[in-house]
Amino acid sequence: MNNEIYLDHNATAPVREAVAEAMMAALRQAGNASSIHGFGRRQRQLVETARAEVAALLGAPPQNVVFTAGGTEANNLALRGSGRRRVIVSAIEHLSVLQATDGAEIAPVTAAGVVDTEGLAGMLAADSEPALVSVMLANNETGVVQPLDVIAGIVEQAGGLLHSDMVQAAGRLPLDRHAVAMASLSAHKIGGPQGVGALVLGRNMPVSPIIRGGGQERGRRAGTENVAGIVGFGVAARLVREQAGGNAAMARMRDRMESRLLQAFPDAVIFGADAPRLANTSCIAIPGMRAETQIMALDLAGIAVSAGSACSSGKVTTSHVLQAMGAAAEVAQCAIRISFGPGNCDTDSDRLIETLLTLRGRTARQKPEAA
Ligand code: PLP
Numbered sequence: 001m002n003n004e005i006y007l008d009h010n011a012t013a014p015v016r017e018a019v020a021e022a023m024m025a026a027l028r029q030a031g032n033a034s035s036i037h038g039f040g041r042r043q044r045q046l047v048e049t050a051r052a053e054v055a056a057l058l059g060a061p062p063q064n065v066v067f068t069a070g071g072t073e074a075n076n077l078a079l080r081g082s083g084r085r086r087v088i089v090s091a092i093e094h095l096s097v098l099q100a101t102d103g104a105e106i107a108p109v110t111a112a113g114v115v116d117t118e119g120l121a122g123m124l125a126a127d128s129e130p131a132l133v134s135v136m137l138a139n140n141e142t143g144v145v146q147p148l149d150v151i152a153g154i155v156e157q158a159g160g161l162l163h164s165d166m167v168q169a170a171g172r173l174p175l176d177r178h179a180v181a182m183a184s185l186s187a188h189k190i191g192g193p194q195g196v197g198a199l200v201l202g203r204n205m206p207v208s209p210i211i212r213g214g215g216q217e218r219g220r221r222a223g224t225e226n227v228a229g230i231v232g233f234g235v236a237a238r239l240v241r242e243q244a245g246g247n248a249a250m251a252r253m254r255d256r257m258e259s260r261l262l263q264a265f266p267d268a269v270i271f272g273a274d275a276p277r278l279a280n281t282s283c284i285a286i287p288g289m290r291a292e293t294q295i296m297a298l299d300l301a302g303i304a305v306s307a308g309s310a311c312s313s314g315k316v317t318t319s320h321v322l323q324a325m326g327a328a329a330e331v332a333q334c335a336i337r338i339s340f341g342p343g344n345c346d347t348d349s350d351r352l353i354e355t356l357l358t359l360r361g362r363t364a365r366q367k368p369e370a371a
Helices: 017-027 038-058 071-081 117-125 148-157 227-242 247-264 291-300 320-324 346-370
Strands: 065-068 086-090 105-107 131-134 161-165 182-186 197-201 281-285 335-339
Touching (some): 071 161, 086 117, 117 131, 131 148, 291 335
Parallel strands (some): 086 131
Antiparallel strands (some): 065 197
16 A cells, blocks of 8 residues: 655645546647647647636636746746736746846735735835736745735736736635736646646736737647646646635644644744645644755655655755745745645654654764764
C-alpha cells in the first residue's frame, strides 16, 4: 500500500478520476476544433461545454473565457495584452505576474502579507496615466486572501483596470463576487491537467493576443486548442463548483496542525496567521531548521511539502513573498509550505510533526560532535 502523504496541493493537485476519464475519451476522438466537418464540430462542442463550465466559476459569459496553456500564460496575456502602459503589481504576486512586463511598479504589503491599500491608492494618485493593477485573490505561499473588493474600488476610482490571479483561490473561495476586469485560472490547481488555464475577461474588456497566428479563441490566443486538456479543465471546474464547501473541516485540520506544531516548536513562525487565509495553506518557519533540510527529511519519510514557491524550479531561494512581508532572511530560509487537499487527514500532519521532531533530535545530537 502506498504510505506516502501529499501535502503540496498548492504546487499541483492530483488529477481527479472523472477528469482523467473525460480526457481519455476526448483523446480518442479525432478532429481539430476549428474544422467545419463533423469531427471538428464534435471537438468544438467539447471545447464549448468546457468553456461554459469554466465561465461559471466566475459567473461570466462563456465567450469571455480565453483558454491558455496555463496560469502563467493567462497572467502574461492579462498584463501584456491589456494595452495599458502603466502596470502596478503587488509585491507578493507570482513570478508570472512580476516578470510579465518590464518596469512594473510594485505595491507594498503589510507584515501580515496583505496589500497595503493606502499605499496602492497613493501610487495610483501619483500619476494620472491610467494603470493596470494586478493583485492576486489568494497567495500561493502563505494562503493570505487579499481584500480584492476594497482594491477594486480604489482601482476603479483611479480609472484603472484590475486583474486578479485567482489560480490558488479557485476551488477554495467563491470567485464570482469580485468586480475585476480580468482573472487568471489554472486547471492543475483544481484537479485538472497541467498546461491548461484561462484568462476570464470582464464585460467589454478587449485583450490583444500575445501568441499570434490563427484566429482561435476569437483572435485572442492563436494555436490549435488542447481539446483534451480543456475538457479536463471543464470537468474539474464543474466538480469544484458542485463540491464547494468543506472549508471549515480543512481549516480545522490546518489549525490543529499549527497548534500542535507550535507546542512542539514554540519558536515557530506562521506567516500570514493574522490575516484571512485559504483554509488549506500553512507557511511555517522553524528557526534554525533550513527548509531544504526539512524537505529532505520529510521526503525520506514519504511526506511531500515545499519551500516557498515550488512552481518555478527545484531550487530553494529566499521567497520574495516572505521578504516583502519583512521576514528576516534567516527565518524565511526555514519556511516550508504545507498545503492540504481533500484526501488529507489529521494523521498526515501528525506524521509530519513527528518527522520534524525526529529531525530536530538528530540535529541536536549532531551539533556537539560538529563543534
Ligand atoms: N499563479 C499562481 C498564484 C500560482 O500559484 C501558479 C502556479 O503555481 C501560477 C500562477 C502559474 O500557473 P501554471 O502552473 O498553470 O502556469
